[in-house]
Amino acid sequence: MTVSERIVDDLVNNRVEFITTVPCKQLAGVIEHVESNPAIHHVPCNKEDEGMGLCAGAFMGGKRPAIIMQNTAIGVTINTLVTLTQYYRMPLPMIISYRGELHEPVACQVEMAVHTKALLNQLLIPTYHFHHERDVEELDAILKHAFMCNKPVAILTDATFWGGYCS
């Protein structure tokens, strides 16, 4: 089983049935399995704050949501996380590609990487950093945690976790 398959299996086993995504090279395998899994309703979105709105609706509609996005999205979604997800106390696992970490070839990605954890910390969002492949073993507990406490949680997956950059 690949790491991508393992992540989608954990989502399904935790009854996550509604997932919105924006494209990402590192998360492409996860997104592919999300799309093909019959237990998941996959709705690609155009921007991450839009996706969080979809997830808020899905949660109120009775389905557990999740969003898959890049860490640059933290800059886009602060207002939505604060005034919708957190203010109305909604759970939202965010599976995030952590660009700009070791082995990153694109310098600009580092600019947002250096702010990512500081912003998540400022927002009091529980944050988990997957650096080694074995870190995926915590995903099941993290998902249970998010739906237990009705909070957004961030799972940052860096290049080392994915075994290097795709390009």
Added chain:
Amino acid sequence: MIRSEILKNLVPVLKGEFVVCNIGLPSQEMHLLGDQPSNFYMLGTMGLSSSIGLGLALTQKRRIVSIDGDGSVLTNLGTLPTIANNPADNFILLIIDNGSYGSTGDQPTYAGKKTSLAEVARACGCEHVVECRAEEAVETVKTALAADHGGVIVCKCESGNIMVPVITLDPVVIRDRFMTALAAANAA
């Protein structure tokens, strides 16, 4: 006719419906004129009324009406392709288009100038897009509610506001009573 008059006329039509109410004055007016547990009031997060409504429509059986504004749709234009490509027969997007940012002092929007939101919605692939005048709002919404498909209504009206109190309900209370009503309706 201004937005508050349209909403006042729509209150009896929307009684018992599950309604996502846009941030600012639209939510405050719906709360003042026709509060019901099945109204979800947005207290923040401009632009996401349609996204929340679509997420709701795609995950359960009951019909969802999102009341939006032209300024809010413009700030989240990406919502229209998402609505078009994930069609939900139980989702009606009602855009009250007064050509202005009402909640911030009636500054003009581009929808009141050269941009037609109805044409944008059609170009995005949305089906059953109807543009109507304020005076036709009640009949147009009634027709949409009677149909077995969703759609997008762009209701053109004049700019202007009435004085309405802010909503002091706790957001978790708003969400809980909405979810309780929706779950009961789906179980019925």
